[in-house]
Amino acid sequence: MGADGRVLQVVSSTKRRGAEVHAVDLDRALTALGREVRTVALTAAEGKTIDVPALGTRSLALGTIAELRRRMRDVDHVISHGSRSLPACAAAQLFSRRRFVFRSIGDAVFYARTRARRTRVSLYLRKAEAVVALWPESADALTQRYGVPPGRITIIPTGVPADRFPPVDAKRRADARTALGWEADARVVLYLGWLDPEKGAHVAIRAIADLPDATLAIAGSGPERAGLERLASDLAPTRVRFIGPVDNASLVMSASDAFVLPSSVEGLPAVLIEAGLTGLPVVATDVGAVREVIRHEETGIVVPPENPTAMAAGLRVALQDGGELAARLQQHCVEHFEIGVVARAWDALLADLEH
Numbered sequence: 001m002g003a004d005g006r007v008l009q010v011v012s013s014t015k016r017r018g019a020e021v022h023a024v025d026l027d028r029a030l031t032a033l034g035r036e037v038r039t040v041a042l043t044a045a046e047g048k049t050i051d052v053p054a055l056g057t058r059s060l061a062l063g064t065i066a067e068l069r070r071r072m073r074d075v076d077h078v079i080s081h082g083s084r085s086l087p088a089c090a091a092a093q094l095f096s097r098r099r100f101v102f103r104s105i106g107d108a109v110f111y112a113r114t115r116a117r118r119t120r121v122s123l124y125l126r127k128a129e130a131v132v133a134l135w136p137e138s139a140d141a142l143t144q145r146y147g148v149p150p151g152r153i154t155i156i157p158t159g160v161p162a163d164r165f166p167p168v169d170a171k172r173r174a175d176a177r178t179a180l181g182w183e184a185d186a187r188v189v190l191y192l193g194w195l196d197p198e199k200g201a202h203v204a205i206r207a208i209a210d211l212p213d214a215t216l217a218i219a220g221s222g223p224e225r226a227g228l229e230r231l232a233s234d235l236a237p238t239r240v241r242f243i244g245p246v247d248n249a250s251l252v253m254s255a256s257d258a259f260v261l262p263s264s265v266e267g268l269p270a271v272l273i274e275a276g277l278t279g280l281p282v283v284a285t286d287v288g289a290v291r292e293v294i295r296h297e298e299t300g301i302v303v304p305p306e307n308p309t310a311m312a313a314g315l316r317v318a319l320q321d322g323g324e325l326a327a328r329l330q331q332h333c334v335e336h337f338e339i340g341v342v343a344r345a346w347d348a349l350l351a352d353l354e355h
Contacts, residue, residue, distance in 0.1 A: 005350055006036045006075040010068065010100075012084035014054055015045035018158075018270050019082045019105045024050050025161055026079075029343030035350075040071065042088050048245075059088050068092040072100075077350050079103060080128070083121070090124040099129040101349070103156075104138055106267035106288075122146045129353060132156050132346075134268040135289035154349050157292065158268050159342030162334060165277040168254045176255035180243075187214045187319055190256035190280070192249060192271055193263075195222030200262030200285065202231055206308035207260070207315055209235040214319060216240045216260075219252050253278040258318040263287055264305045276300075276333035281322025283314035293337070299329035 009027060011020045020041070027037045042064055044054035055071075056064025069092040072078050078100035080089040089100045102125060125131060125146050131153045133139035139155055142148040166172070177184055189208060193199045201218055205228060208216040216236070218228070221244060232240035246252050249271075253259065259275035259282045266288035273293060275282050282300040284290045294300035301314035318325070335341070 005077055005354060007038070007077045007079060007350065008071055008075040009037065009039040009079045009081060010085045010089055011039065011041050011050075011052070011081045012059060013043045013045040014041045014049040014052060016048040016050050019103075020050045020052075022105075022158055022270065023079075023081050024052070025159065025339050026343060026346065029159070029161075029339045030346060032340075033343060033347050035347065038071070038075070040068075042068070042085060059084060060091065064088065065091050069096050072096050072098040077101065077353065079346075081105060086121070086124045090127040093127050099127065101130045101132060101353070102128040103132045104134065104142060106138075118145060128152075130154060130349065132349070134158055135292045138267070138289065154345075156342060156345045156349065157289075157337055158270050158273065159337055159339035160270055160273045160277060160333075161339045162277050165250050165253065165274045167277070167279040167330060172254050176251050179251060180255050182217075182255055188217050188256045189214055189258045189260050189315055189319070190217050190219065190252060190275075191260050191262070192219045192246070192252065193261075195220050195224045195228060197224060198263060198265045200264055200305065201228055203262040203285075203306060203308050203311055204260050205232050205235060205240055207262075207311035208239060210308070210312035211315060211319075212239075214239070214315065217252065217256065218242050219244070219246045219249075221245050249274060250278065253280060256280060258283065258315060258322060260311065260315060261285065261290070262305070262311060266290060268292060273333050273337045276326075276329040277338075279326050279330050281318035281326040282329060283311060283318050285311075293333070294329070295332075298325070299332050300325050 009023045011023050023039050027039045030037045039052045041052050041054045042059040055067040080100050080102045082105040125148050131148050133153055133155050134157050139153045143150055191201050191204050259280040261284040268289035284294045285305040286302045294302050296302040303310040303314045
């Protein structure tokens with residue numbers, strides 16, 4: 001462990017999203033390992049937010065970069081979470097001797113779809129002293145598309161605190177269903193996420209239409225909600241419930257019998273780890289780093305994207321005989337994706353950079 005290495009984490013905004021939540025969790029876990037950690041956002045956001053200070057009103061404004069540069073002077077390491085914070089950290093580094101570690105939060109193939117954008121990202125990445133990828137294929141893409149030397153890339157996955165998603169049992173499920181007003185004997189499949197075409201809730205609705213004894217609970221908001229409600233009314237009337245955004249993901253997971261992730265694009269989804277820690281059988285599409293968490297027919301069911309028939313078949317298995325899959329998934333998540341395990345990997349990387 002790095003004895004007293006001071007760390008500044010930088011996220012794009014105070015909006016409560018996956019990268020920001022992970023940064024806050026990593027802050028606490030690294031602090032528990034003896035590091036002094038500060039986490040800041042480039043800009044403030046409205047709505048659901050994380051409790052960290054914002055440096056400015058625009059991420060690349062001169063005042064924001066100046067404040068970031070000032071804060072970089074007082075620490076030993078800077079961690080940049082995600083592509084939106086990358087140019088700001090690269091700009092601040094120009095006026096500081098403090099270099100930064102870039103954490104690539106998604107699929108690097110989708111960072112830059114144009115040659116000009118790829119060139120800019122490559123230049124930014126050259127300023128980083130190390131790059132963290134979440135899974136091996138993302139590391140390969142960083143090398144192939146942006147020229148990052150493999151020796152500067154370390155693979156450290158997303159982490160989730162296990163105590164936030166305790167394992168479900170019969171009593172916890174019954175209590176959760178009572179709290180939510182759900183039927184005690186319903187067979188409920190949970191979708192939890194943003195409602196846009198890439199997240200694929202429409203595929204889950206079409207799949208549930210083929211499972212007449214199951215109900216789909218859709219938790220989240222987004223631009224596709226109205227269209228999804230119409231689709232559900234047409235295909236599975238009364239068997240799809242839209243519950244909107246939730247403040248307590250553990251509660252809705254505890255109330256459910258299975259979890260579905262039907263995305264067409266993903267990185268390494270924290271929500272899969274959350275479902276795994278809770279002890280739910282999972283059916284997920286074969287995109288991004290899903291197979292790092294869901295190993296087909298070992299820790300869950302993996303199906304092709306945009307394939308409602310395959311998803312329905314996977315959900316049928318999960319609902320009828322998913323207990324062993326869920327148990328193996330839970331163990332896998334505790335061993336590889338619990339935030340304490342992930343924080344120790346980060347601490348080791350920072351210690352290496354100190355020498």
